[in-house]
Amino acid sequence: MNTLDQPPGSLAGTTQIFQQYAPKFRRPEGQSLREAVRAKGRRAQEIDNKLESLEEQQTSETTDWKNAPPSALIAHLLDRFHQRHRRELPELIHLARRIEQTHGEHPSCPRGLADHLSVLEQALESHIQTEEQVLFPLLARGEGAFARTLILVMRMEHDHYGEALKRLNGLTDGFTPPPGACNTWRALYLGLAALCVDLMENIYLENNVLFETATPVHKTEASHG
Numbered sequence: 001m002n003t004l005d006q007p008p009g010s011l012a013g014t015t016q017i018f019q020q021y022a023p024k025f026r027r028p029e030g031q032s033l034r035e036a037v038r039a040k041g042r043r044a045q046e047i048d049n050k051l052e053s054l055e056e057q058q059t060s061e062t063t064d065w066k067n068a069p070p071s072a073l074i075a076h077l078l079d080r081f082h083q084r085h086r087r088e089l090p091e092l093i094h095l096a097r098r099i100e101q102t103h104g105e106h107p108s109c110p111r112g113l114a115d116h117l118s119v120l121e122q123a124l125e126s127h128i129q130t131e132e133q134v135l136f137p138l139l140a141r142g143e144g145a146f147a148r149t150l151i152l153v154m155r156m157e158h159d160h161y162g163e164a165l166k167r168l169n170g171l172t173d174g175f176t177p178p179p180g181a182c183n184t185w186r187a188l189y190l191g192l193a194a195l196c197v198d199l200m201e202n203i204y205l206e207n208n209v210l211f212e213t214a215t216p217v218h219k220t221e222a223s224h225g
Helices: 014-021 033-038 041-060 070-102 113-140 144-171 183-214 219-224
Strands: none
Touching: 070 113, 070 183, 113 144, 113 183, 144 183
8 A cells, every 4th residue: 555545644754744834734533644635735736745755765765775786875875865955955045044034033043044054055065076976986886995085085074064963953943943933934944854864864874884885994904904
């Protein structure tokens, strides 16, 4: 049975989607996810698309990437993370500027958030271009031995992104909008929380799976390490 034809709660993450697209919407008991979506009327297609994407995402994340060839993991990273970062960060920056302009006097306003996201976007774009144009082709060809220095640089940049995410968490009070926050404010924080989860998973798969499997340490190296 398709996940969308199952009862609510069967697909993790659906509550976040409904809160983002229809914060006041409540699903009657017994309705399937698909029935609940259709009941929402004009926003049904948007929610349906998000739920389909979530189902595909969670299905793909059951893959045992540690036993997959590097080329398969690289394709997953490009599609699941790189393209999503490029698509979602500009929109999050736009929402952050709207909140700062509209609610700048509010004590909980995340002042400086848009600028912080802009710096993150520029740094991340440079980082993923290096991966796409130089590092990933080497690893996909099985030439990881020639990429050790570059991998060290990528790991260092990953650490910087971890610090950027901590700053993001601090600016938004743990992605918690204030009482009575408008839909835009709530949507922004939901999107930022999702971005953090995506970026942390992206970093984990690269640091702990791709870089480890694509550049194995030979016994002779390990014995002298």
